[in-house]
Amino acid sequence: MRERVKAVAQELNYHPNVNAQGLISRRSYLIGLTYERPSPSYVVELQRGALQRLAGERYRLIVLPFPNAAADPDGLVSLLRTAALDGVVLAPPSSDLLPVLDALDRADIAYARIAPHLDLDRGACASMDDQAAARSLAEHLIGLGHRQFAVILGDPTHYASESRLKGYREAFASAGIDFGQVRVEQGDFTYASGDGAMRRILSGGRRPTAVLAQNDDMAVAALMAARDHGLDVPGDISIAGFDDSDVSRLTWPRLTTVRQPVFEMAEVATGGLLSILEREPHAAPAVLAHELLIRQSTAPPRK
Amino acid sequence: MRERVKAVAQELNYHPNVNAQGLISRRSYLIGLTYERPSPSYVVELQRGALQRLAGERYRLIVLPFPNAAADPDGLVSLLRTAALDGVVLAPPSSDLLPVLDALDRADIAYARIAPHLDLDRGACASMDDQAAARSLAEHLIGLGHRQFAVILGDPTHYASESRLKGYREAFASAGIDFGQVRVEQGDFTYASGDGAMRRILSGGRRPTAVLAQNDDMAVAALMAARDHGLDVPGDISIAGFDDSDVSRLTWPRLTTVRQPVFEMAEVATGGLLSILEREPHAAPAVLAHELLIRQSTAPPRK
DNA sequence: GTGAAAGCGCTAACAC
DNA sequence: GTGTTAGCGCTTTCAC
DSSP states (O other), X not given: OHHHHHHHHHHTTOOOOHHHHHHHHTOOOEEEXXXXXXXXHHHHHHHHHHXXXXXXXXXXXXXXXXXTTTXXXXXXXXXXXXXXXXXXXXXXXXXXXXXXXXXXXXXXXXXXXXXXXXXXXXXXXXXXXXXXXXXXXXXXXXXXXXXXXXXXXXXXXXHHHHHHHHHHHHHHHHTTOOGGGSEEEEOOSSHHHHHHHXXXXXXXXXXXXXXXXXXXXXXXXXXXXXXXXXXXTTTTOEXXXXXXXXXXXXXXXXXXXXXXXXXXXXXXXXXXXXXXXXXXXXXXXXXXXXXXXXXXXXXXXXX | OHHHHHHHHHHTTOOOOHHHHHHHXXXXXXXXXXXXXXXXXXXXXXXXXXXXXXXXXXXXXXXXXXXXXXXXXXXXXXXXHHTTOSEEEEOTTGGGOHHHHHHXXXXXXXXXXXXXXXXXXXXXXXXXXXXXXXHHHHHHHHHHTOOOEEEEEOOTTSHHHHXXXXXXXHHHHHTTOOGGGSEEEEOOSSHHHHHHHHHHHHHSSSOOSEEEESSHHHHHHHHHHHHHTTOOTTTTOEEEOSBOOHHHHHSSSOOBEEEOOHHHHHHHHXXXXXXXXXXXXXXXXXXXXXXXXXXXXXXXXXX
């Protein structure tokens, strides 16, 4: 009997009405993904990871870019609420916005957090060790013989910026390099900000032999700015990035960087979210492996 | 009275249940976006355009990457059906898959098509003139004095590959260049395929002075392969791409290319889809403007 | 095993 | 204006 009904349903091209199902189950089977990162490859990796985990599940993915969540947490929350989501995957920096998490708790929307730094017991978490990754990058440059450094910082609303800076400082301290001598310029993870920061670095004061940019977009900007300034990379100046974004492989020289496990973090975080939604016990915060990628943009300083 | 109810609703943080609303209106207020393009910047532009148009509307965007729609149109359709969409925006090459359009018609799912080449009266359409854009690129190189060409083709399941090739051929014909002498290599729009194609071009036969790659990813690959081969770009060989993707601005030299109005096409197509859904009369197929971007990867051939 | 009925949260149509 | 009611398509429960 079941079989016959199914057969006829198939024939009539019947599909159950999701709204009616949702009305009873009090579920929308909709999962959101919020991000504000400008970098396309980061965004796409995030989506790929989430979709990978969602493949074969009933849940569908809604993309919710939101420009400046730190400045307008309420705006984000109301976006999330009106979207009628069962759960949401929060990418940095929203993953560390406590007002957002509070509102989500109140609205009974489950959440997973990518690369959070605060309150790791809230929601499903997947992250990497930014500090250790940054340290290994700085140690690599120190190992090559560099002593004059410049640092281009990322968006200060991302805790990752702080963690990465800590990592650099640890490496500097171990090598006896005075952080007071390190040229530090503020950026915000965009290409334009990296370009501006590098131009400031090159326009005044003693020129560093190595630049640590907190992401690849800014590192590539620094690379282009150095070249426009007539410098050879890595001959005159070494430049390292962070992310292993697509562009880091497409520049010349190819960028030394750290591979962030963005895809994996998104996949694991989404899996954790599903566990919460299905009321299964979910795992402790996952820390996923990064990878130091030494390519051609870093070399020993010229004597 | 209305005011008082609204005030209390606000206070109680009331949000209407989307499922219940959808049950009556027979709408899910969900719009899908399908694509299979590997290039992150293309995908993100597509999403940005669609989201831009959807901002302030009730509709939400579901992303539906589907790897090989040409080989499995039924798979795509069943994905679309189970997602309970009101409508879908089809990016190439799905926008030209007639079996998919037929199935969508049958399932009563509205659709908009980005850069279609077939049956332009079906669905809402937004496109650009690939052929004219390709022709202007080839004319630019011919104008610089090039006569020995190589072409790296894109994915043959995309009609755009064909249109762009037609544009090149028109320019060649006008300049009296025998197409039989043009080296043509097959690619599929990926970086890896561009790399392979360029290595084949450089490994045998007479070396061309200019290479026309059908997208930027392949052009960048060609650039890198040329450099690995010890060639100076544009001194020894000129290379042009297609797309104005992010990477085209980040390479050295920066790529000569054509800006595809991807964002605008997505925005306009999504607008057309909304018109169909709201049963408003919708506009004729829109052809949006492209732009020739002459940068540093093309120069006159060496004497 | 099969069938009938209630109700999920909302909207639209109607009566007052 | 204000209140009542039917019903959207499904699942779950309970009766047979």
